[in-house]
Amino acid sequence: MKKIKLEISGMHCASCASNVERSLKKIPAVKKASVSVLLNKGMLECEENISEEELVKAVKRAGYNVRKIIYD
Amino acid sequence: MIKKHEHHIEHVHDASQSEIPENPEYAHHHDTPIENWEITQWKRKVIGSWLFAVPIAIFMIITRFFMMDILPENIMIIILLIVSFPVVFIFGWTTIKGGMRGFFTFYFNMDSLIALGTLVAYFTGIFSLFFEIQDYSGISAMIMAFYITGKYVEVKARGRASQEIRKLLKLGAKKARVLRNGQEIEISIEEVAVGDVMVIKPGEKIPTDGIVIKGESAVNESMITGESLPVDKKKGSNVTGATINQDGILYVRATKIGKDTFLSHIIQLVEEAQGSKVPIQVLADKITSIFVPAVLILAVLTFGGWFYFTQNLSRAFSVAISVLVIACPCALGLATPTALMVGSGMGAKRGILIRKGEAIQTIREVKFVVFDKTGTITKGLPEVTNIYPERMESYILETAASVENLSEHPIAKAIVEKYGKRKLKSVKNFKILRGRGVEGKISNKKITIGNRTLMNEEKISLDKFESIINQFEREGKTTMIVAENKKVLGVIAVADTPKEDSVKAINALNMQGYRTIMITGDNETTARAIAKEVGIVEVIANVLPEDKARKIKELQRKGMTAFVGDGINDAPALKQSNVGIAMGTGTDIAIESGDIVLARGNLRGVVAAINLSKETFKKIKQNLFWAFAYNMVAVPLAVAGVLHPVIAEIAMALSSITVVTNANLLRKKKI
Structure with missing residues (x-):
């Protein structure tokens, strides 16, 4: 299990955050996702084999962009 | 406008993070927080949109209230369409684009409602050139202008909500002066x-x-x-x-350095807390996630219903638009996080770090507040409390400090500390007598300092000091006997004393109706003595460190329990308790233990943390109530057709501003 922080741009309302959260949770390797519109960040708990590409794609699918991926 | 960025992700292994190339517009502002850039963007849009919306408003008022048709109808509609265009499609473009994308990806957001509402309104203008239908294009511009204004105010208020954490981020030093090869040189902080x-x-x-x-x-x-x-x-x-x-x-x-510093840890803690969830928000979050599609469906039904019953297409459009723009998922979704953000920011400023949002909800139900003794209630370091007989105080202290100065034992240090920086006498033949005391010679007088055992060994009679030694021991103090040439000079009592604020803090908790309990490995006598001094009635003594968690568990059967202890030795008890409050020392914090971490080891922080949590939770409840009530009243009113679309939009903007502003009002509370 590893913790990942995503900096996300383009979110401007609470339903945006809930969209990103929903989209991220569809990735099987993502165990927990909590996205905050106030911080412009998503906090994830993922399995070790998670691919960055998949995360970026999921955020894009909901209509937003990943600015930065930070590992704890 | 958001430009597409590349899919490519750069690997920056040192920093263990990946930078993603951002749209060039933002890239220029990489050092400033997102919010600042966002605020400027919205501000530009506000000014731009009102430049066009004000003339539209004047125009609409004149034609509506004075029934003046200045120009032929078709020309008027064309003018309105032209003047409204920049408001909706230029200044509102990101909103329109972001919102409409939802209809293709099925990820609907707030913008989807506004986009659909304004587009429908705008197109009625075009249709009205050909069909018998009311022109709402001016209204579309008004809605967009109000929406943009509302967003601007909201984003600004949100920025205020996060001001503390941004201050923390800016707190770190940029440069350092270091010694390299005996030279002082100035380097940037990253190079240290x-x-x-x-x-x-x-x-x-x-x-x-x-x-x-x-x-x-x-x-x-x-x-x-x-x-x-x-x-x-x-x-x-x-x-x-x-x-x-x-x-x-x-x-x-x-x-x-870098990520490992105290400041970095604090920032990390606060950020994590602000991103965490409070259980009470679960329902609001669920509603937020299905809110937009639900309102879209409702708007369609409203449109159908109105058209069916009134056969008035214009009226049906107007009512449906009202429904679209009045619904406000933002108020619901922002209610909890903004209050949590303000609350945790306020805490951070005072050295109170709320690690989990859950704690602020749980803390309200806490009945028992259990304190660890050593290092939590007390300073964790022995101090000289009594010197007997008093008339000999300075001589006893000078003699004892001179000898003890050569020892590293905590009790020795306490005696030297008490003596202060005055001049010490020179000591010869110093010897440590392990577990018993020390001895040495000062100007040919043999000095012996130690416990009863040592005095017995040395055949030094305690005679008239016996009773005072017994008394100190009953008070839980450690007694050092000071003898000169085999004759007792006096005794020095040493104890781990309570921190200055412990009494006040525990009193405050007692007054608020909490049952305060002290838990310690000490014997009953010592424990009772300290407990009495600080105002704690209940004591659980003789508890081995590994049994603390079990004792907490027993208490939990009777009610919610908060545990206050240092994060290093008490981790299991902190975890077991419903709310674990970990005390830091001001230089180090145990990140993993404790739901609330106090940066400074002071019990007043416990009272402040409890009050702050309660106030924050109160704000969350107010906000949630407001957000639910707003939507439950406003949406049906819009469906009923009693609200003009522009009024609906203003109400929506005000509702999310209210929630964020109310959260910011938390700062006015005295914690």
């Missing part, structure tokens, strides 16, 4: 390595965490611990990065 010796002059910021190797000074640590009094630092003291050196030059060896 562990082991570097930093030179900090009066008035300067301490660049990073370290240990003082030379110099003495007072350091202002208020920015990190909330404690306003400066703290004295000398050789061997730990200092924290970002605190300010006040009056002396300090030479500090850096011990932690």
